[in-house]
Amino acid sequence: MSAPILRVKDLQKHFPVTSGNLFKKQVGEVRAVDGLTFDVYPGETLGLVGESGCGKSTAGRSMLRLLEPTGGSVEFDGQDLLAMGKRQLVSMRREMQMIFQDPYSSLNPRHTIGSIIGAPFDVQGVKPEGGTMKAVQSLMERVGLNPEHYNRYPNEFSGGQRQRIGIARAIALKPKLIVCDEPVSALDVSIQAQVLNLLDDIQKEFGIAYIFVAHDLSVVRHISDRVAVMYLGKIMELTTRDQLYSAPLHPYTHALLSAVPIADPDRERARERIILNGDLPSPSNPPSGCVFSTRCWKATDRCSSEIPVLREISAGHQIACHFPEDRSSATASSTVSGTDFTAN
């Protein structure tokens, strides 16, 4: 296998929590991202899933240094990203781009889409052959926009079209990596499918690696080669797509997958369900030991005192748990299904 395009080691991003007074005093911190380690290979898609607030977006931004990480290291194409100065970082950005969730707020409403898509050429001082306008129009064509709409403004486009604009801008300089943060979450299913297919085609055509951040597990399954499952700022399980979806070993992954309804009534009504108790704990006050221990049906004393480290338990399959699911016997769910509704 070729060398990773991105190597992330023990990445951390903590936000200070301040008391709300005039003289702000730090009273704690939110460990939004708390020690992520993974590699991304050229041309592959690594899915990053987890529930709201688990740190997916913060992770995505920190690894591109759109947010300054609190700790850890990020190596892009063999170069230490965190050691780079401003100017070096800017020129590095042509290789690493980002696509955002909200197609409404991520585009400047006062700029024409021609200038939005062409901006990366200007910022990087790249003069495409035949001129910027021609390059932008061919990008528009590539993502399924009408090139004649070059001079229109974002508010004249639908959500799906705006997401295409964001994609055109991201691929303008043929980057090696794009972090896609919930790129289809705001879209209707029929439009979502169009954009997913477009992302797929573009990856094949240009060999771009994606980090695909999303909370929708069926979308992540569809697009990813490998998947990392996050919970409270940490990776719980990381393995190939097929391994993860057919034989999850971490109790949290298992519960998360079992919560997704299947669009097939017979299967849906026959399938195993694990109903977790309560809500996600606050990341400013995470549980001791294993962060999942307050909702895990397998938790023991060891779980609340000793942090399980992410370790490889078979080739390419990493998991952070003291008591992984046993795939040889029947599933553990019978002990936890049912309707025990305790919030918190």
Next chain:
Amino acid sequence: MSDVILSVKNLSVEFATEDGVVHAVDNVSYEVKRGQTLAIVGESGSGKSVSSLAVMGLVRSNNATVTGEVHFGGQELVGLDPEEVRKLRGLKMAMIFQDPLSALHPFYTIGEQLIEAVQVHEKVSDGDARARVKTMLDRVGIASAEQRMDEYPHQLSGGMRQRVMIAMALINSPELLIADEPTTALDVTVQAQILELLRDLQKEFGTAIVLITHDLGVVADMADDVMVMYGGQAVEQAPVRELFYQPQMPYTWGLLASIPQMHTSSLKLDPIPGTPPSLINLPVGCVFAPRCTHKDLVAGGLCLTTRPDLGAVSDTHASRCHLNEAQRIEIRRSRNIGKVD
């Protein structure tokens, strides 16, 4: 007692706007039986919410016109004195929304709001009302209900707020609950809790549910019957298994082919081209025609000139499409949609 608690006939809602008339809901008819769930599914702007708000008598802006019939438990609601409808709301029929925070008052405690919901319809002492509220909060899975009653909405998580909304909606044991995207804003693990809760409460109280959603997984999980909406119209109506296994019209096919599935490895998605229509300038023919890839099979360009009726496919199944049965079977077979034998 009739089996049917809610019967909607030829319901239409129009809004007069500067740009023209918005045909938000066009001639929609459906029935909901006691203790059963009807799912209304469709993309954003297809008229799901407006059709349900109209049933509840909640479409009240000056620019709105509501026509048609809404029989609820034998009573006709369209044209009824708004004060009478208001009395029914919260007592015999209730509604929960996607965003519970906007439906709860920020300055009153959870307890105050729930107690008010009881006392507005019934003369009950504060003590009795409080006891009833506590029981209901326990029932919907709010831990330490006594303490939570003294808290304000912003102090609760999204999942807890939705539980409070459900408690408020069900506190007077209504016969009908309309739930508009009740889990769309929630995480899947919390969605699973809330759907399970709705299912249990339905069994316990015999409540009929109209569940509005865009998530076909939720439909497969919860529905007895399904109505698919597109461009303000009901384009297909069927019992849930028939809808998924014998879907009859191209928009439904497109929806089913657009979703990535949890149980199949990634086949290429087969999306619907184009975008949904503007409800101001609806096409004269079939509302789906501009995006339909099968319209050329219909002779004489009929799809572009003539609106298909909602035709019966069977006693329980109706759809709007000019394709004949042989064509539909052939297309479903070639696109591998539903179950074709």
